[in-house]
Amino acid sequence: MAEYTSLEEIRLKKIEELRAEGIETYPTRAKRTHMSTEAIAAFEKAEESEEEVFAVVAGRLRSARNLGKLSFAHIEDGAGRIQLFLRVNDIGKEKLAFFAKMFDLGDFVQAEGKMFRTRRGEISLHVSDFKLLAKAVTPLPAAKDETLEDGTVVHHAALEDIQLRARQRYADLAVNESTRDTFRKRAAIVRSLRDFLDGRDFLEVETPILQPIYGGAAAQPFTTHHNQLKQELYLRISFELYLKRLLVGNLERVYEIGRDFRNEGVSYKHNPEFTQLEFYWAYADYLQVMELTEQMVSYAAEKATGSMKVTYQGQEIDFTPPWNRLEMRQGLLDACGVDINECRDSETLSNALKEKGIEHPADAPRGKLIDWMVDEYLEEKMIQPTFLYNYPREISPLAKAIPGDPQTVERFEGFVAGMELCNAFTELNDPIDQEQRFLEMGRDYEEGDEDQHPMDEDYLRAMRYGMPPNGGFGMGVDRLVMLLTDKHSIREVLLFPHLRAEE
Numbered sequence: 001m002a003e004y005t006s007l008e009e010i011r012l013k014k015i016e017e018l019r020a021e022g023i024e025t026y027p028t029r030a031k032r033t034h035m036s037t038e039a040i041a042a043f044e045k046a047e048e049s050e051e052e053v054f055a056v057v058a059g060r061l062r063s064a065r066n067l068g069k070l071s072f073a074h075i076e077d078g079a080g081r082i083q084l085f086l087r088v089n090d091i092g093k094e095k096l097a098f099f100a101k102m103f104d105l106g107d108f109v110q111a112e113g114k115m116f117r118t119r120r121g122e123i124s125l126h127v128s129d130f131k132l133l134a135k136a137v138t139p140l141p142a143a144k145d146e147t148l149e150d151g152t153v154v155h156h157a158a159l160e161d162i163q164l165r166a167r168q169r170y171a172d173l174a175v176n177e178s179t180r181d182t183f184r185k186r187a188a189i190v191r192s193l194r195d196f197l198d199g200r201d202f203l204e205v206e207t208p209i210l211q212p213i214y215g216g217a218a219a220q221p222f223t224t225h226h227n228q229l230k231q232e233l234y235l236r237i238s239f240e241l242y243l244k245r246l247l248v249g250n251l252e253r254v255y256e257i258g259r260d261f262r263n264e265g266v267s268y269k270h271n272p273e274f275t276q277l278e279f280y281w282a283y284a285d286y287l288q289v290m291e292l293t294e295q296m297v298s299y300a301a302e303k304a305t306g307s308m309k310v311t312y313q314g315q316e317i318d319f320t321p322p323w324n325r326l327e328m329r330q331g332l333l334d335a336c337g338v339d340i341n342e343c344r345d346s347e348t349l350s351n352a353l354k355e356k357g358i359e360h361p362a363d364a365p366r367g368k369l370i371d372w373m374v375d376e377y378l379e380e381k382m383i384q385p386t387f388l389y390n391y392p393r394e395i396s397p398l399a400k401a402i403p404g405d406p407q408t409v410e411r412f413e414g415f416v417a418g419m420e421l422c423n424a425f426t427e428l429n430d431p432i433d434q435e436q437r438f439l440e441m442g443r444d445y446e447e448g449d450e451d452q453h454p455m456d457e458d459y460l461r462a463m464r465y466g467m468p469p470n471g472g473f474g475m476g477v478d479r480l481v482m483l484l485t486d487k488h489s490i491r492e493v494l495l496f497p498h499l500r501a502e503e
Contacts, residue, residue: 060075113125169496194257278473300480393408400427
């Protein structure tokens with residue numbers, strides 16, 4: 001049984017009283033003819049012709065002020081707010097007193113009447129009747145009061161703790177307009193990504209979330225079990241290997257926007273469940289994918305914010321193409337004086353770092369050392385949108401080697417505000433080379449290492465049918481939303497982020 005506070009007990013008693021009087025506290029039907037903004041717009045349009053506008057509105061009660069023979073209230077719906085004007089001459093003394101006594105802030109209310117403009121100029125609903133749609137037992141989080149010019153008290157949410165807001169997103173959405181705006185903007189961003197790719201003849205598809213073999217990324221999977229099939233399955237860590245199977249089937253441009261799951265650490269930019277966009281483009285390479293990426297992201301920025309320039313954590317970020325391009329070898333050479341092209345194995349690279357007095361992870365494979373160097377020396381400096389390109393083969397088992405340089409592959413990652421945003425390759429389409437890469441990854445990395453890619457025999461079989469040359473791309477949608485809504489934590493752009501259990 002729930003334990004109720006004294007305020008909740010008062011509201012529960014009101015529910016009992018209402019039911020005793022035969023009044024439904026959670027009626028099955030609601031009647032609404034206008035959203036708040038629609039009712040206001042209809043009145044403004046009819047005002048000059050002095051036509052009457054009758055409306056039935058519904059929403060959550062956010063403010064109320066009783067003046068004896070008058071009551072003013074504001075309700076909020078999904079579009080905005082509208083003032084209710086209740087007068088004893090219109091609805092009677094008993095009904096006005098009933099509204100003042102039995103309705104609480106947070107309740108959902110339906111009201112009908114004629115639209116008019118008050119003496120102070122606020123377009124309002126002159127209420128002729130009202131009803132309760134849903135009683136709020138728990139008051140909304142503590143609020144700060146603001147008194148408007150007409151004396152109306154408006155309650156603003158004081159729910160500011162990010163952890164609490166993420167844990168009780170329903171309350172956060174109910175009281176914080178800025179939170180609702182964030183998720184409206186998120187929807188607009190995802191819609192713009194779809195519009196961009198659809199407009200370039202990419203086909204949106206769906207691939208399995210439960211997979212018998214995980215792959216396509218360097219990450220630990222979540223494991224589950226299918227009882228009837230007696231089969232171990234994995235929640236996907238990437239769409240990649242399934243999307244590229246579709247290229248074999250002659251679907252030349254495919255993409256998917258959906259959820260991936262990675263059993264890894266939680267941080268301001270990581271959540272175990274996240275939204276990913278991946279596309280694969282036959283007959284394209286990583287240079288063409290670079291161009292498409294900067295066009296797509298700048299398009300999404302402009303559609304969602306009205307500009308290709310946004311402010312993120314106090315810094316102006318300019319998504320206007322072309323973005324900066326930084327070759328990894330040159331970037332690391334400039335940053336720490338070590339030439340990775342002259343260090344073709346882990347021992348040589350480790351010695352070169354020691355000569356420079358650079359402490360680094362011991363006994364790490366060459367690819368992991370280079371990845372560490374990027375994190376240490378380059379990532380945080382890439383504030384403006386930047387493509388870091390040409391990666392070591394060891395940490396890119398699905399990418400094609402640069403002609404003439406078998407240890408370096410045609411791969412880039414996009415960085416913005418010091419954070420990785422996307423990852424792309426000229427995709428490997430040689431089944432013999434791909435099988436060898438899988439074998440290398442299984443041999444060179446320890447059991448449980450996230451960079452150890454399992455052998456996917458069915459994927460190799462698909463490749464042996466013939467896969468066209470192609471460019472592939474993956475982007476964390478949540479991170480893009482963070483950038484375009486100026487949110488520091490990924491929790492702020494996920495409706496229901498994963499959190500530790502409440503103590």
